[in-house]
Amino acid sequence: MNQNLSAYRIFYTVAHAGNISKAAKELYISQPAISKSIQKLEDGIGCKLFLRSSRGVTLTEEGELLYSYVKNAFETLTLGEEKLHRSIELGVGHLKIGVSSTLCKYLLLPYLKEFIKRHPHISISITCQSTNDTLKLLEENKIDIGLIGKPDNTKNIQFDYLEEIEDIFVATKDYLRNLKMRGVTKSHILQNSTLMLLDKHNMTRQYIDDYLQINHIHVQDSIDISDMDLLIEFAKIGVGVACVIKSFVTSELADGTLIEIPLGIPIHKREVGFAYKTQLKPSKSLRAFIEFYRGYTP
Incomplete structure (x- = not known):
């Protein structure tokens, strides 16, 4: 000009x-x-x-x-x-949150429901990506905060712990009965089943791949699925054995729809929480959200 x-x-x-x-x-x-x-x-x-x-x-x-x-x-x-x-x-603001679709449904929504009640004039944008992608968006300042599994490197970010999650393998009674009829023992179920896992770009998948490798579990047949809900649904109709987060299938485990497969060596629990960059001064909206979740129990 x-x-x-x-x-x-x-x-x-x-x-x-x-x-x-x-x-x-x-x-x-x-x-x-x-x-x-x-x-x-x-x-x-x-x-x-x-x-x-x-x-x-x-x-x-x-x-x-x-x-x-x-x-x-x-x-x-x-x-x-x-x-x-x-x-x-009005105290209007804008908050940009990054989260995986799995954590969004099962962990983030209860927090958002109450936060919106308390701060109705703050608009919220949600970007559903894997933890790896969420960390990248955080680094590029494209989101204000992310709900993620705790990464190995927390340099330049503040990670506020929310809870632990536990990965387990599940299948239907009929699927496990068929494996038993074929002579598959409990200790060899994973090696001899169709194993359903999240896709390889997902941090959960990388964590499970490490577990399988360390414990010398060689998978013969596997299916990559992008969504935890689909993993659960496929397991419920007997497609194979699914690796899911235990707290997300509590009702299915309670009513016997799905059975947890015992592992000789359990998978270590993981921490999940909110993460934001420490190098930037948080906006009013972000400060309000941080203060909220630190004092709220869903």
Whole structure:
């Protein structure tokens, strides 16, 4: 932009008023100052913007074109100011959260339900990604906070522990009965079943792959699934053995829909919690959310 904002403000006001005298009163500046600013703007652009007469001023064809854009710009600025004032008065803010679809449904939603009740004027955006992708978005400042499994490296982030989660393998009674009929012992179920796991980009999958490798469990047949809910549903119809988070299938375990497969060496529990960057000053919305979840028990 070759001209400064004040020159366009004068141009906009004169065009809207249709009279330099009226514009001078509205802007609280002298008529000569307005005429000088218009002349400078016309010289800078290289064309006439107004036709002057005894009754006032009218826009030229070029002036009409410029005015259409300048009008939109100043109306947008005015709208922005109004929204800002309204936000300040109501305590309106915006909070961007990153979370996996699994943790979103089972862990985040109870927190959000109560937080929204207490802070109805804070708008919330949720980006559902894996923990790895959430950490990347956090690093790139594209989200304010993430609900993640605790990473190995917590440098530059504050990790606030929420709870532990436990990974288990489950299947239906019928599926396990069929394995037994084929002579598969309890200690060899994983090696001889169709194993259903989250896809390889997921941090949970990486954790389970490490467990299988360390314990020399060689999987013959596996299916990659992107969603924990689908893993649970596929297990319930007997497709195979699914690796799921125990607290997410408590009702299925209680009523016998799914059976937990005993492991010689249990999978270590993992920590999940909220994480945000320590290098940036948190916004009011983020501060409100941090204060909320630190003192709330769902």
